[in-house]
Amino acid sequence: xxxxxxxxxxxxxxxxxxxxxxxxxxxxxxxxxxxxxxxxxxxxxxxxxxxxxxxxxxxxxxxxxxxxxxxxxxxxxxxxxxxxxxxxxxxxxxxxxxxxxxxxxxxxxxxxxxxxxxxxxxxxxxxxxxxxxxxxxxxxxxxxxxxxxxxxxxxxxxxxxxxxxxxxxxxxxxxxxxxxxxx
Ligand SMILES: Cc1cc2nc3c(=O)[nH]c(=O)nc-3n(C[C@H](O)[C@H](O)[C@H](O)COP(=O)(O)O)c2cc1C
Numbered sequence: 001x002x003x004x005x006x007x008x009x010x011x012x013x014x015x016x017x018x019x020x021x022x023x024x025x026x027x028x029x030x031x032x033x034x035x036x037x038x039x040x041x042x043x044x045x046x047x048x049x050x051x052x053x054x055x056x057x058x059x060x061x062x063x064x065x066x067x068x069x070x071x072x073x074x075x076x077x078x079x080x081x082x083x084x085x086x087x088x089x090x091x092x093x094x095x096x097x098x099x100x101x102x103x104x105x106x107x108x109x110x111x112x113x114x115x116x117x118x119x120x121x122x123x124x125x126x127x128x129x130x131x132x133x134x135x136x137x138x139x140x141x142x143x144x145x146x147x148x149x150x151x152x153x154x155x156x157x158x159x160x161x162x163x164x165x166x167x168x169x170x171x172x173x174x175x176x177x178x179x180x181x182x183x
Contacts, residue, residue, distance in 0.1 A: 011165050012119055015128035018079035018159035024054065028125055029082065029158070035121030041110035045095045048111050048153075050118070051085040051144055058143075059083050062155070065139040066132065073134040080130075080157035085144060086115060088151045111153045118156065128161040 033050055041047065053059045062083050066074040077083060088107045091099070099105055119129040132155040140152060 008120055008124055010168065012123040012129070013165045013168075014130045015157070015159070015161045015163060016074075016076045016130060017163045018076065018081070018128060018157065018161055020079045022081050022160045024081040024127065024158065024160075026054070028127065029054070031125060032118045032121045032127070032158070036114045036118035039110070039114035039117045041113065042106035043091075043095045043098065045091045045106075045110065046114075047089045047091055047107045048114050049087045049089050049150075051087065051146070052082055053085065053144075054082040061143055062140060065136040065143070066134055066155075067136050068134060074130075074132050074157070077130070077132060077155075077157040080159035082158045083132075084118070084156040084158060085140060085146075086111060086153050086156065087146060088153050090149070108153060115154060115156065122158060126160075128159055128163070130157040131155075132157060 029052055033052075036048070036050060037046075039046075053062055059080070059082065060078060062085070063075065063078045064072075066072060066077060088111060090096070091107070115131060119131065122129045135152065135155055137152045140146070140155075141148070141150070146152070
């Protein structure tokens with residue numbers, strides 16, 4: 001087993017303590033995007049788009065919209081160097097029909113794979129990430145001129161930290177698998 005890959009899995013954690021006022025070079029962000037691009041997806045549909053917000057003023061506006069109703073969440077993201085907004089992009093018609101026929105839409109799953117590759121690549125080059133699932137979709141779409149027929153799936157806070165990875169809290173291994181029959 002490649003220990004380096006395993007160490008990377010342990011090293012990635014959801015950072016809620018970014019170092020302020022740090023700029024990320026765009027070539028580093030591009031490296032993460034390249035990793036995201038290489039992710040697998042159903043029928044290779046690649047139903048994702050990454051909108052990188054590295055303009056500090058715009059980034060602060062996005063953070064203003066990390067809300068449910070009037071309550072703000074995830075305000076630590078204002079110290080991140082960039083916020084990445086990940087949208088679901090339409091699949092071509094054949095793929096859409098195929099997935100409808102199966103009664104499945106794999107877009108969320110596909111985007112999850114891609115976002116994970118983004119986050120792992122970021123960790124590998126010394127950046128910190130936190131996936132954000134709480135946001136006012138309507139307001140962020142308007143702010144970033146995202147077309148009405150696109151959906152925001154998640155945001156990613158990306159930046160620097162001096163925090164060490166935390167011990168992972170996970171279900172015991174025996175609880176997440178069985179061989180040959182569901183248990
Ligand atoms: C889809 C998704 C949405 C999440 N939304 C948030 C969020 O809004 N705020 C937050 O602080 N963490 C969020 N997280 C991070 C999880 O809380 C975190 O992954 C989990 O507790 C495991 O911790 P770890 O990532 O440090 O290993 C989200 C993670 C995922 C995958």
